[in-house]
Amino acid sequence: MAKGTKLAAAANQVLAENRKARHEYFIEETYEAGIALVGTEVKSCRLGRVSLQDSHARVENGEVFLYDVHISPYEAGNRFNHDPKRPRKLLLHKQEIMRLYGKVRERGYTLIPLKFYLKNGRVKVELALARGKKKYDKREDIKAREVRRELERAMRHYAGW
Numbered sequence: 001m002a003k004g005t006k007l008a009a010a011a012n013q014v015l016a017e018n019r020k021a022r023h024e025y026f027i028e029e030t031y032e033a034g035i036a037l038v039g040t041e042v043k044s045c046r047l048g049r050v051s052l053q054d055s056h057a058r059v060e061n062g063e064v065f066l067y068d069v070h071i072s073p074y075e076a077g078n079r080f081n082h083d084p085k086r087p088r089k090l091l092l093h094k095q096e097i098m099r100l101y102g103k104v105r106e107r108g109y110t111l112i113p114l115k116f117y118l119k120n121g122r123v124k125v126e127l128a129l130a131r132g133k134k135k136y137d138k139r140e141d142i143k144a145r146e147v148r149r150e151l152e153r154a155m156r157h158y159a160g161w
Contacts, residue, residue, distance in 0.1 A: 015116040015123070016050035023138060025112060025130035031100070033125045034091035035066065035116075040077035045123050047074075050116050057090060057111035057127060059101040064090040066113060066125065090125060103129055 021027075037045070044050070049072035057066045066088045073081040092100075103109050114126040133141075 017115040018052035029129040036089040040074040044074045
């Protein structure tokens with residue numbers, strides 16, 4: 001193992017992932033954003049107590065806010081605990097916010113958080129500019145995935161000869 005590899009792997013630790021998002025949406029672009037959290041939220045995130053299910057982001061008054069992300073209260077937080085579903089401000093550059101605002105105003109685009117992760121000790125969010133899939137698009141994805149799996153099985157079978 002190369003020197004520093006273990007440290008680099010720990011530095012980009014994934015805390016939570018929205019796996020359903022790639023099935024439900026076409027991902028056009030992704031952005032890395034910081035997130036404004038209070039102390040007990042950070043501790044709870046580090047323990048992996050984050051749910052991105054049904055979460056989304058909106059641009060309001062030149063700022064981006066994350067809605068419906070559930071960060072469980074920290075057990076040892078007592079009275080300093082936070083509201084689990086409060087809106088949280090995302091930290092992006094002004095140019096990125098204006099670009100996202102222009103895209104979201106277009107028909108069919110939305111902002112979806114894909115994953116929460118640690119980068120250099122800070123909690124970051126991978127935010128995606130996404131367009132919703134229709135039911136037939138989802139069926140095509142499932143069919144393509146099944147065909148790919150069958151092909152891999154067949155290749156593994158013939159490789160064993």
